[in-house]
Amino acid sequence: MELRHLRYFVAVAEERHFGRAATRLHMAQPPLSQQIKALEVELGVPLLRRTTRRVELTDAGETYLERARVILDAVEEAGREAQSIAAGMTGRLVIGCVGSATYSLLPRLARGLAQELPGIDFSFEGEMLVPDQVRAVSEGRMDIALLRPPVHDPTLRVDILRHDRLVVALADDHPLAGRKRLHVGDLQDTDLVVHVGRRDSVMHNTVLDLCRRAGFEPRFRAEVSETSTLLTLVAGGLGAAIVPAPVTSLELAGVTYLPLTGAGTVPLAVAFRSGRRAAHLHRALEAVRRLVADD
CATH class of the missing domain: 3.40.190.10 (Periplasmic binding protein-like II)
Known part of the structure; x- marks a missing residue:
């Protein structure tokens, strides 16, 4: 069984007609009938009652239609979610801020990031000392640190902001x-x-x-x-x-x-682990650089 069998069945069940379903699916009617018959044979139960004028669902077909719709919707949602993640529109990030910038910069960052990247869940930690920030980013407990250099950890990339x-x-x-x-x-x-x-x-x-x-x-x-x-x-x-x-x-x-x-x-700098390619991280970094420059 393949997803196309479910799509074929849903089209026939919703149209209640093989001809209209074939037109909807942009295919010929005979192959569609053959695929639905093969699906019924694989399941071992009839899903449709065929007449010369229309198609009716059996009780098993009614239940199967509900489940098939759920499966297809879940597959489509999974695709949309994967595309969103690949585009950097969703995800979760933890941002730490050195104490001297916590009160001046963090409110603007929290507001600006929420507006620019609403699909990303941001968590913030303020009043952090630089060694604690470096350790947290290096260990993966934090994604972005706004800190004061120097930073001596070679696993981190550090870019001066101002x-x-x-x-x-x-x-x-x-x-x-x-x-x-x-x-x-x-x-x-x-x-x-x-x-x-x-x-x-x-x-x-x-x-x-x-x-x-x-x-x-x-x-x-x-x-x-x-x-x-x-x-x-x-x-x-x-x-x-x-x-x-x-x-x-x-x-x-x-x-x-x-x-x-x-x-x-x-200097005030942004630090993150070198080599991280997550799209949502780099979208956030771009927004942080812009927001700090405008502060």
Whole structure:
């Protein structure tokens, strides 16, 4: 039995006439009659009652028609689903975002991706440290990471999306808060709050390098994993923090942001496993690049 036998039977059963069914199927009537007869012989039961004027379904034929329609519909749906997957229109992706971009970029990404790629199921994780993102993508638990390079895992492809300038977050009543801008050296006698360094945090190392290039060893008062916690401690007066400018979108009472001159910028990149060819992944990557560029 082949799918064409089911299609032939459904056409005859719906038309109740071999001639009309043959026209519908774009074939001659004798071969159609032969195929239906062969189907009945294979099943061992008559499906049709034939008269000179029309065709009627037997009780077995009525039941077989219902099942045949279900089978053919399922085959068509499977084909549509395969075509949709091949075109990158459906699938599931997990996207992780570094803390400094979580509050500025993630809302725009979530909204934009849902609008552009409604057939893809997106899951988001924010406030992630770069080492955790790299591990998750490498192990296949995450598909796309928005992170701050460098990334030393050779299994990942890393594309720079943009460069963000650095700013200083201070408590409103901090002695330096009244300045228009700061230089890294101005923080020499100030306690600092930084991202945790025990797992090779990119921002931790960035702050450490900036301070040493300015000629002093920083005083780290607290190390935290989440950017929101870092700013909460700044508001509480534990110290200042050097952060990428997108963090300023997280408005927190008691925190002032000042430009940091001479500190350069930090890159924001998208990372994913090299060699992955899934169409829905690459459609999402294109959308992410576009949305970040427009941010």
